[in-house]
Amino acid sequence: MPRRSATMLAATLLLIAMLCASVLPIMKVPYAEMSPGPTYNTLGQQNGKAVISITGRQTYPTTGHLNMTTVQVTSADYQPSLVSVVIGWLRDDVTVVPHDNLYPNHQSEEEAEQQNAEEFASSQDSAKTAALRELGYKIATNVIVDSVIAGSPSQGKLHAGDVIKAVDDTVITEPDQVAEVVSKLKSGQQVVFTVVPDGKPAGDAKKVTITTVKAPDGNRAMVGIQPGTRNILPFTIDIGLQDVGGPSAGLMFSLGIIDKLKPTDITGGKFIAGTGTISDTGQVGPIGGIAMKTIAARNAGAQYFLTPADNCAEAAKDTPGGLTxxxxxTLDSALKALDAIRAGDTSALPSCTR
Incomplete structure (x- = not known):
């Protein structure tokens, strides 16, 4: 190659390198990061208050740990540089994901926090229900106002948590019945809800008259609420954990409740952590950020990690040393696993494989 051409090529490559060095550190890319968060012992205390407190039933002493795990995520307005993202990809204790995975549809920080709070509250209700059903208690269910649409006819008249006893003359036992009654009306007609305000005794039922409006699809009437259900517990169970959101602590809450209500110390003094959503019937569902949660668990001192079956393959790719x-x-399978751990029969444990 002629010396002049070689010099020009070298100069061009040097210019490109200089441009990359100056541009890449400030070039923003649409990614977010997850990292290991704190863990909380559902059998212990947080800020001087029991994580799980039960009144109205005898409880029993517990030992060991049943730690729920969390992940920390970057904020909605976080804009990492390409260099930061590449560094994150190379780290074992950070998971880099597309921004929309954590904040879909341009969700704001406040909207994400509200959604997480609602999911956390719902998971607590399911955790209590699943635990008590596992212990043989019968659980009844109320139909409630789950949410009220802003600007709708129901705003200021019905409130989230109100128990819906009847709509006009129809006694309500299932959430779908509410829409069935209202959708038969015409826009502008009045409908009477018989409700018990949230937190009030059943005898404080009142009638609320609401004028229907046309639904966005234009084919039916609506009042602007989303009905849901709330389970009726035979005694009081409080979960006093602040600044935590999402549904993934359901399994560990259920186990913590059961441990407090059973004479048997189900951990046998072992340090057990885990994660997983829980349904009212005790089905364990998958969660996000499993790799970061196993790291958080091991960092806290856990020996065993209860892993949702659908997360097993991912969790097994890079299991922290010393963590099983x-x-x-299901909740029942988790209890059987704890029986095996307590008995020292770890060969019987169902394991996660890649």
Missing amino acids: LVKVK
């Missing part, structure tokens, strides 16, 4: 993954599909 235990595959669980």
